[in-house]
Amino acid sequence: MKKLLNFLLLFATLLLFWVWLNGSLAADVLIIGVISAFIIALLFRDSLAVFSGLNPTPRALGYSVLYVFFFIKELIKSNISLAAIVLSPKLPINPGIVKVRTRLKSPMGRLLLANSITLTPGTLTVELEGEWLYIHWVTVESTDINAATARIVAGFEQYLEVMYD
């Protein structure tokens, strides 16, 4: 049952990708898309789709939208802070690799968390191992695990926790 669900999710993702690539909904495009998406989904049964593990509740959907906005805000903020660092003549950096904790379990959620952390102010995920994330921080504000977790991870985790369980 779970396998079938995964297959269907993958198939739907691939079909969406196909229609998006072609930019049309004509009958011939759809027929070829269904065939090729089916074959590829069959070959990659144990693969992941964006939606696999996503909770099918309205609350999760709402949080996904909020997550996107939060992410865009953080991305722009991060670039402005980076610009401030790069453009200042003294290069005020204070780098280090800190260790933080995450509660997420679903692979897709963890990957999205790591990617989001990399694109947000001054942080870069170096290693993800079990519940520990090792993060390179341009301006280290705290080397304590809990303080750093609250500073770096918590913002995204509150959304991702609802989206992926």
Place this chain on the structure above:
Amino acid sequence: MIKRFITLLLLAGIGAIFASLLFTYVPDSELNRTADYYAGHTASDIGAANIVTAIIVTYRGLDTLGEVTVLFLASSIVGLVLSLGQKQHKTQRNRVAVGELLTTGSRFLAPLIMLLGVYVFVNGHLTPGGGFQGGAIIASGMLLLLLADPLRHFSHTLIATLESFSGLSYVALGVLGLFMAGGFLDNRILPTGTLGELISAGAIPLIYSLIGLKVGAEFSSMLASLSETEDLK
């Protein structure tokens, strides 16, 4: 010392030839006769929007058959040469483990890359790209799988079957063109349809898809045989 001198002399000679070519070159302002024919007749005769594809698959189809054969030979020779004298027993290969990020990322991305490859070769007659590019993209997807799991063994039988099946169908379609249309590899065994639609241009999408599968299988087998070769100390 004398060797370096001869090298420089040789390069100076070639450079002089190149310079004279460059300075006497006058760009054309009109298409030459061949190109003019292709430009004027492709849309009405072949029905393909991408003229380069029309040339590769139909006008110069035989050359492409030869090219695919050369590639096939190259990939089988690479496999043969690398497997010569290899010890059959599997030594344990202590490669550094893959991080979780790459595993998850590749599990997500590999199907999408495959589908991108399919898109590139199915749309060969409409957009840039075609069988060779699509095949290379499919092989890149295989490479991603190999990177995420270095000890994975691809089924060589599957790759070889796919390769020979598409090669045979390609030649069969060519022969079909001999009977049902103007000549070997003629694409008009199917109706040419309207210019710019996905199913149009006769057999070109079909032929290019077969070429794409074949080329993808060949490149994948090259990568797989290089990856499965034992390390030298």
Place this chain on the structure above:
Amino acid sequence: MIEFLVYVAAALTGVAFLLALYRFLKGPSAADRVVAFDALTIISITAIVLTALVEGRGIYLDVALVYALLSFLGVIVIARYMERGL
């Protein structure tokens, strides 16, 4: 007006390209060059999109898609090579 803005954007992109190229040629470590390689690929995507805009041909965008894929794969191959996992 628009044309002028496109010129300015292309000039800025060109400077960024040269800066990344400087990092590539200079090094010092191999990983630095790989980072510069990644940045150069991404900047090339911008160059491709600008070319498509100037020539007015939407079909050029497919090439940019292939580029986005390749920058990712290239960096990963080299990274796996560096950590001896290939």
Place this chain on the structure above:
Amino acid sequence: MDALLPILGGLLLVGGAAFLLLGGLGLVRMPDLFNRIQAGTKATTLGTLLTLSGVACLQPAWGLKLLLIGLFILYTNPLSSQVLARAAHRAGTEKSSKTMVDRLAEDTGEK
């Protein structure tokens, strides 16, 4: 509205190119590899996304494909940077003398 969209597109293009320039500058100025990766990833990602949206404003018909390219970059660019950072760290790349703490090295028992 119709007259405004192209102007917005042009401004977005210039903004994106400016962020790319910042990325290049960061690549040159930052002292060690990890800081360079940070500059290279963040600035080029946002710069390319802004450029793509600028082009989408100038040529609305290309919007779908540009969005797809943007999503692809948004997904793959940080991922490749992380893999590279991990590999470089495992290979023991030099860190800047300003580095104050390295928990990963402590935990894997290096140095």
Place this chain on the structure above:
Amino acid sequence: MNILMTGMSAVLCIAMLGAALLAIRVKGDDSLPLSILAAGLVSLFASVLFLILAAPDVAMTEAAIGSGLTTFLFFFLLARIRGTAQTVDKNDGSALDGRDYD
């Protein structure tokens, strides 16, 4: 707009020649991976140049095959030759060193 294209191709040509010279001239311990990387970069720039010369088909082929697969094949071979059988010492400076292959 023509000036734009000309300028872009001028920058690309300079970059290509620089990367090509690096590819054949680079010396030192980790020179082999670097020259392969530089050759890949030359192919990459060549592909943008092809696009500017109005050849999108060739640009895509060069990007996917010339710059992509060729570089990957080189790195696979280099990894085979380097020999991973020896114990991987995490602290040996740079993993891209050339000490054990030529």
Place this chain on the structure above:
Amino acid sequence: MIYMAMATGFLLILIGFYGALTNRNLLRMIVAFTLANTGVNIVIVAIGYMHGRTAPILDAAVTASAAAARIIDPVPQALVLTAIVIGLGVTALMLAYAYKLYERKGTLDIAQYTDLKW
């Protein structure tokens, strides 16, 4: 623009030859060969380019009737496409042989390959 691209292509061929003739490392020679290959491709594509024309793909921007006046020469492009693919096949073959030679001799330096000297 054409002349610039063509000059770059010729220079790349020369750089590739120089590298192949002066380097003694086998893999460096193969890298130099791929450089020369790229140079040849650039020259051929530059020959096909015509000023003020666009890519030989028909769509809304270039209609079939106006094609002959608006597109550039498609034949060199088809040629180069073939050349690139075959180039990869040749490179793969050279790499496989380089691997075998290294396995036999334990070195990539061609000065050490002295079997045919006497």
